[in-house]
Amino acid sequence: MKTADPELMRAINRFHVLDTIRRHGAIARVEIGERTDLSATTVSAITASLLDDGLITVRHEGDIRSQTLRGRPRVMLALNPDAAWVVGAKLAANRIVFVATNFQGDVLASLVLPVRVDRIPTPVIADLVEDGVRRCVRDAGLGLNQIKTIALSLPGIIEHGTGKVLASSVLSDLDVSLHQAIAARLGIDTIIESDANAITMAQHWFGQARDRDDFVLVAIEDTLGLGVMHGGQLFRGAHGLSLTLGDMVMGAGGDNAVRLADLASEGAILALGQPDQRMSEAVRLGQGMAQVEGLLAAGDPGLRDAAARAGAALGIAIANLVALFAPPRVILVGTTLALGQHLLEPLRVAFANAIPASLTDLAEIVIDDAGDEFWARGAAAVALGELYGSPWGTTGPARHALQ
Incomplete structure (x- = not known):
């Protein structure tokens, strides 16, 4: 019977302890053990090593010398922000x-x-x-x-x-x-x-998924990116490859497959805009979606149809992701969200129509307009x-x- 590599297990346990301290702030050793399911002996050994390395610091709470706090001081552990x-x-x-x-x-x-x-x-x-x-x-x-x-x-x-x-x-x-x-x-x-x-x-450490170790993220920009967090770790493909969503096949078109990027990328949406010098200049400066937003508000029918088509395609793609990974949360980010309800309403409708009945209430879709x-x-x-x-x-x- 093959046994686990002791060095690997120590590394895994060390990471869990350090990450628990990061996520929960100043925390006692007993609470670290409860959150990581590690024994008191293991937690003590790891935290002693982390203290020796200068990665964490000790804080005392409830010092009897304090006029406001009474009782035996609690020894709390926190990250050392100046460790690196x-x-x-x-x-x-x-x-x-x-x-x-x-x-x-x-x-x-x-x-x-x-x-x-x-x-x-x-x-x-x-x-x-x-x-x-x-x-x-x-x-x-x-x-x-x-x-x-x-x-x-x-x-x-x-x-x-x-x-x-x-x-x-x-x-x-x-x-x-x-x-x-x-x-x-x-x-x-x-x-x-x-x-x-x-x-x-960023979403897992600081944003909309701080309370989740399992979720899916879709980045909707010129390149349609995909991030999958599983068990608090990024899921990577063979050889550590990052994931992409733009190449997902949505159907057949003549001799060529129709991919999601052909329908929902910024380039696909902008290509359907009216040939306009202001649009060309906006695209050149990386402000194409902001220009599209203004044209949509003015009622441009071509862009309205392009945004709706992109939203519908994304809704189907996200339904496929939910069926594959069963995440409790799907986070949408990216500059294309500037299209607002012209994109999001068709997305929600297509998602509702495509998701299997058994998974209807599984995943919440969260929109986050994250800045650079x-x-x-x-x-x-x-x-x-x-x-x-x-x-x-x-x-x-x-x-x-x-x-």
Whole structure:
């Protein structure tokens, strides 16, 4: 009979303890044991190690010397926010957004660089990322030598373990390794992650899914991204690949399959707009959906039909996700939500019509208009998750940078 790897089990237990402290704030050892189902001996050993490593601190509550609190002091454990600092970034077609955070994910500084990323070569993108990281770190009052990890998120299909970008709408040349280019410039451990996974982590750590270890997220932008959280961990495909929803086949059209991106991506919606100089300029500046929003308010019939078609297709796709994963919550994010009820009402109707009767009341759909900083903060959470020592992944245990 094959037994569990003791080192792996210790890593798993260490992660659970550290993550429990993060999620619940100052907490006693006995409560950690109750929430993790670990024995008192195991919790004591792990927390002693975390204290030795400087990752957590001790707080005393109910000190008898206090005039307001009486009784025996309770020993509470909390994260040490200064144990490490990371930088998270979101790479979009027309901007790069940075945040510097401490060990518990608090944003210390943020920065936005407006630049047409999708029109410049990868080495230049790496130069811009280097400049942005340096400026953001300085604004946070830190030195570059204090940054433990940089996590850069972008749309597309990313191989998590190697940082290889297999497909992306914002990179013009995939032959150049963005991962290696950034790491070489800054000399700091670098993670490349899909933006859908990054925003999924942001929702789990700071947003609409703080109370859920299992949920699905759909990012509705030019690239239709998918994030799946299972058991408090990101679900990844073979070789650690990120997931995409845009390639989901919705039907057959002549000799070619009709994919969700053909119906519901920003590009598909914008393509049906009236040829207009203002629209072209808005798309060029990355403000196409805001322009569409105004045209819809003015009653543009072509865009109204495009938004309804996109919403209906998304509703069917989400019903398929619920049937496959049975999540208690589905979170929708992304710039296409600017279409409002023109998109969402057809989505809800199509979802209700497509979902099996037995699953009608299973999943709630939550809409969240998350801003760019929140996406970048999710990238920072990906980096912090690595530092916390999460051992899961199809390619084996993650790095244990602080051990």
